[in-house]
Amino acid sequence: VLSVGIGFFLPLGTLVARYLPRSYDRQAVRDYWAQRPISVARRLGHVVYELVPLAGSYVRDFLIVSPEVEHAVNLQTLHASQLREALTNLGPAWVKGESILHGLSEGESSFLVQFSDSFSFFLNQVDNSSPFAPIWFHQQC
């Protein structure tokens, strides 16, 4: 908030920040938005409006009141659903951010799980006397 305030009253070095860069540049993004404190404050207000009640209810449900195990599962699902709703309301950037952090989609996860489960066993003892042992081992890998 302080830096936004300073950016509003003393936009030194940020007077030319009229356009956003095509590729990410921390300083350029900072300069651009430091000149637009009202937009920043409004956005910050929106983020707080969406996420603070959610964080509050999470603290209440899981840290202050310790729920029963069965109830906790339902509560977690409810909180996840509310989080999804909040992120959707916050806009595409948040959805994108979450999907990057989330990392793997369900399909990709199942793909990798099946991949790791799909290896066939190799014998407990490899017959080193056999000249084909290294070839056999190579084929199994």
Add this chain to the structure above:
Amino acid sequence: VLKELQKLCDSVRPIPDEVALQVIREELKEPDLNRIFEDMHLVAAASIGQVYKAKLRSTGENVAIKVQRPEMRKSFSLDLFLLQKYGDVLDTFTSLFTKQAPFHKALFDNFSKGSYSELDYENEAKNQVYFQKELKERKCKVLIPNVYQQYSTVRVLTSQWIEGIKLADSPKETIRELIPVGVELFLIQLLDIGAFHAGKKLE
């Protein structure tokens, strides 16, 4: 919790067709899109953009037109700016109250750099062409859609339309068949090409 969050990508509301088509008109500098495309209709909406399916009037080929939401760079960069500020606060807190070296600034910058670059569809088109060429040379069994450069800009990407189904909706047998293809693809990228495309759709 993950199942709920998985629905996020599907829960993004599409922007009205008129707004999206206006972006395409502006980007392609063509006031009448019917001169280029026919039978244009929305097929999917994602976080950054939405996709239309259409037929090229000139060749009759089906294409996928990905169009970015308006003001996306602005809204995205504003959220990244807030993330920067949040990172600064966390780093100050970390260096004041813990013995841990501050790392949030570097972490958030890395995240910002990666996600911000996704707003440049020309860059995406360039990557698509690059991987198409590299994988074709190595005879990898993966189909990369052609890019129609003349109809692609920073906010519009026109590619060849390929029918497919989501990996999540595929039967287990299909996933099992795709395992060697996926492994080969990842290894070729990591060990041979030296560049990795993280947005593969194994369909």
